[in-house]
Amino acid sequence: MQLNKCLILLATCATTAFSVAVPDAAAADECSNLGGVMSMEAHKLPEGVSLSDLRKCVEHPHGRERFLDEASLAPFEEGDAPSDEKKNSTDIEAGGLEERAADACYTAAPYGCSRGYCWKTCGDNGKWCWTAYKAGLGSWIKCSTYNDCGTTTYACGIGGVSGGCGC
Incomplete structure (x- = not known):
């Protein structure tokens, strides 16, 4: 009887450890462009994160x-502002593609809120x-x-082109 209980417990643990979140058709459709x-896989998740914590897309x-141009930007704390030495040509105001590049590698705020989502500098x-939970x-x-965002308590989102640190 003890052996049966141990085998059942072992089988349950193994199933949970190697399970994978399986997307449904509605989620796949919603995330097709995301x-x-x-x-x-559950065993690859960081400590404190479960499959149910994963975002949908x-x-x-x-x-x-x-x-x-529409963002709410945090001010730098004294001593945190980037030096002029670190600025490059993408930091200079320009038009067209150069202006988009300046927006991509923006150095005038440590973090902010853009169209309802938090971001932070990371390099x-x-x-x-x-940022993502x-x-x-x-x-x-x-x-x-x-004010709803920050730099130290939130992690950079992981996954895809929009995840991670970059410009």
């Missing part, structure tokens, strides 16, 4: 576009990322102003 449905709804020369695998962090 990099597909987010999925990961891989990509951020805004991709790599922050819409800085040199204006690199940035959208649950070690970057959870839902994208929503906001009304930069």
Whole structure:
């Protein structure tokens, strides 16, 4: 009898450890333009993150576009502002494609809120990322102003083109 209980417990643990979130047809349709449905094997998840914590779609709804002209931007704390030495040609106001490049690698704020979602700087020369809960695998962090966002408690979103640190 003890052996049966141990085998059942072992089988249950093995099934849970190697399970994968299986997307349904509605989620697949909804995420078809957002990099597909987010999925990961349970044993590969970071500590404190479960399959039920994964966001539905891989990509951020805004991709790599922050819409800085409409954004709520956090001020730099004293001593945190980027030096002129770190600025490059994409930091200079220009028109057309150069202006979009300047928006992509923006160095004038440590974090902000753009069209309802939080982002933060995460590298040199204006690199940035959208922020997400649950070690970057959870839902994208929503906001009304930069006060709803931050740099230290939120992780860069993981997955797809819009995940991670870049310009």
